[in-house]
Amino acid sequence: MTLTDNQRTVLSFIQRYTAARGVSPKLQEIAEGIGISSRGVAHRYVQALEDAGFLSIDKGKHRGIRLLKENPYQRENSLPLLGKIAAGKPIEAIAGEDEINLVDFFGKNTFAVRVQGDSMIDAGIFDGDIAVIEFRETASDGDIVVALIDEQEATLKRFSRSGQGRFIELIPENTDMETMIYDACRVRIQGVLVGQLRKY
Template identity: 75%
Template sequence: MVTRTLTDNQRKVLDFIERYIAIHTVPPKLQEIAEGIGISSRGVAHRYVQALTDAGYVENAGGKHRGIRLLRPNPYRPESTLPLLGRIAAGKPIEAIPGRDEIDLTEFFGSNNFAIQVKGDSMIDAGILDGDTVIIEFRETANDGDIVVALIDESETTLKRFKRSQRGKYIKLIPENAEMEPMVYEAHRIRIQGVLIGQLRKY
């Protein structure tokens, strides 16, 4: 581990490996490295990896597919924040939010989360429109007032606001749509599959 200086192409390879891992979460194969820097020979790619190994930047599990490991922190962490400029209101310039200049979406990507596309208008008054994507956290329990993905009779799945009644004997699933009525079920007929933690829409 000598940390000698790298040639341009060695640096290019290191850079490629870092980017690749940032995007794919797994290291690249030699073939991919070769293509990534614009050459055709796995052998040459291997020589570069060997140089990076000697220089102490990476380590290489012998023979294993995708066996390259970075030995230092990867500078290409995936982006999960956006600059948050401030509030926008009707009638005023953008108002800066003091002490908060980025919005962090990492919580959306928690490993217990998944996304579902919403179909129908039953939650329209909560600002959840047909075609929106909602972020759900896997959970088996919910609190009154949560918006949940509920499985009814092990057969139908629906997105509704959750509320217990009669000390937990019944569960009320409330659509957020003035034209629809809440539905009441005996508690054992309902199984919570997850709780709404976020929502997003692309235009």
């Protein structure tokens, strides 16, 4: 039994709510939490989650949801997003405006890899940074891509075609390093850079 996207969203909401408040949410609260207006629909989701074994329902009881399993899909990964800095107000004044969720922020089809090496420092990507990559098998000239060479070596470089598409150039953003040129058949694109994270 697999969950639908919305069922996962509901499960995640229930887990967060329960963790924060110590009691399970009401159906109305679940509905509002996922942006709908119908308690009936919320109930249908909760029922589906019970059928899938993620929780149990104390029938009829208010706030009668008990969680059983960990949610294997979604992880809690949001940060509160405050207003723009340098815009003139104390941070407290604009707190709680929004939040950042990694998946929402960078897009759904993304994953993260840790970058090793200095081949992209001129693009502002440093050793140890986390690169956020969107799944794609194709790229446009100028994209920064994760390229797999000979099914062996994965590398992060700027992508460009040459020789009427027969060759692929992988261009480091570092004046000390040289462009690598391969037969197109030796290179497989695994994704395109869409963001990055850095921790100090």
